[in-house]
Amino acid sequence: MTDVEFTIGHLAKTTGCKVPTIRYYEQIGLLPTPQRSTGNHRLYGPEHLNRLAFIRHCRQLGFSQSAIRELLELTDNPDQPCDAVTRIASAHLEQVNKRMARLMALKAELERMIESCGDRKISNCRIVETLADQTHEHCISDRH
Amino acid sequence: MTDVEFTIGHLAKTTGCKVPTIRYYEQIGLLPTPQRSTGNHRLYGPEHLNRLAFIRHCRQLGFSQSAIRELLELTDNPDQPCDAVTRIASAHLEQVNKRMARLMALKAELERMIESCGDRKISNCRIVETLADQTHEHCISDRH
DNA sequence: CTACTATCTCTAGTAACTAGAGATACAAGG
DNA sequence: CCTTGTATCTCTAGTTACTAGAGATAGTAG
Numbered sequence: 354m355t356d357v358e359f360t361i362g363h364l365a366k367t368t369g370c371k372v373p374t375i376r377y378y379e380q381i382g383l384l385p386t387p388q389r390s391t392g393n394h395r396l397y398g399p400e401h402l403n404r405l406a407f408i409r410h411c412r413q414l415g416f417s418q419s420a421i422r423e424l425l426e427l428t429d430n431p432d433q434p435c436d437a438v439t440r441i442a443s444a445h446l447e448q449v450n451k452r453m454a455r456l457m458a459l460k461a462e463l464e465r466m467i468e469s470c471g472d473r474k475i476s477n478c479r480i481v482e483t484l485a486d487q488t489h490e491h492c493i494s495d496r497h
Numbered sequence: 498m499t500d501v502e503f504t505i506g507h508l509a510k511t512t513g514c515k516v517p518t519i520r521y522y523e524q525i526g527l528l529p530t531p532q533r534s535t536g537n538h539r540l541y542g543p544e545h546l547n548r549l550a551f552i553r554h555c556r557q558l559g560f561s562q563s564a565i566r567e568l569l570e571l572t573d574n575p576d577q578p579c580d581a582v583t584r585i586a587s588a589h590l591e592q593v594n595k596r597m598a599r600l601m602a603l604k605a606e607l608e609r610m611i612e613s614c615g616d617r618k619i620s621n622c623r624i625v626e627t628l629a630d631q632t633h634e635h636c637i638s639d640r641h
Numbered sequence: 642c643t644a645c646t647a648t649c650t651c652t653a654g655t656a657a658c659t660a661g662a663g664a665t666a667c668a669a670g671g
Numbered sequence: 672c673c674t675t676g677t678a679t680c681t682c683t684a685g686t687t688a689c690t691a692g693a694g695a696t697a698g699t700a701g
Contacts, residue, residue, distance in 0.1 A: 431620035478579035
């Protein structure tokens with residue numbers, strides 16, 4: 354093991370990925386197969402570190418596997434204009450905005466539900482009634 | 498088929514669940530097994546309709562299967578005080594608040610990334626640089 | 642040399658469904 | 672009554688993004 358090669362455990366520690374997750378990324382082709390030691394242990398170099406850091410950051414930002422795959426392909430051909438990258442990021446932002454809107458409606462409904470339920474029995478609990486209400490008449494927004 | 502019995506297709510239409518989803522809920526024990534017609538088709542009654550509406554509403558509110566299972570058990574024993582229900586709903590609200598905070602940080606980062614990338618090539622695209630940045634120095638918040 | 646930890650491969654499990662194959666049932670039109 | 676077309680049946684397998692565990696080998700520290 355030279356100074357620029359390290360084990361999967363080391364890679365895991367420096368990137369914050371778990372070991373099985375790294376093997377999983379290799380399995381699905383996000384991370385290239387590394388060299389092996391004489392004892393068949395994976396040996397990684399800085400290029401693996403960078404790529405895994407990229408993948409991990411994307412995942413933490415909520416990008417899907419397929420989006421990451423696209424982004425990685427783009428970064429592998431760096432001579433194109435980056436419209437495609439912007440497009441992927443924008444599409445993701447749109448998804449994020451939608452999720453936020455849904456969550457806000459949900460938050461409001463949950464808060465109202467919790468507030469409206471005093472010290473009752475389940476048989477006349479407002480939360481249960483609300484959840485059972487198939488007319489959704491109680492809903493402030495029509496988001497769902 | 499009497500006036501209070503209906504097919505799985507009918508149930509799907511009135512609740513907005515898809516047919517395979519209804520069968521799936523039965524399989525995992527969220528929905529009780531219905532009667533069958535002479536030709537082995539499922540026949541549902543109003544009690545199934547109510548229960549499925551309850552499940553569906555919970556799912557739309559983002560409750561997990563296990564939370565729904567708890568809630569259903571509670572509604573099956575309606576003589577207890579509803580602290581437990583409030584507790585489940587509150588725990589869920591907390592999750593929602595956390596998710597919202599993460600999404601807001603993400604939204605900010607995505608917007609900044611998209612904005613900072615002009616008409617460049619991928620080789621010096623700011624988005625790609627940001628995603629590759631394992632130091633996370635660019636991040637405004639330390640949420641991730 | 643002996644522990645102990647890390648790593649290896651492989652399978653299977655998670656949530657919450659969705660999709661498809663191949664077979665049967667039912668409902669309406671001719 | 673027969674045909675056609677849709678609905679339903681069961682079963683298996685695929686999805687996303689991992690996680691957990693078994694049983695075997697490798698590497699390391701004392």
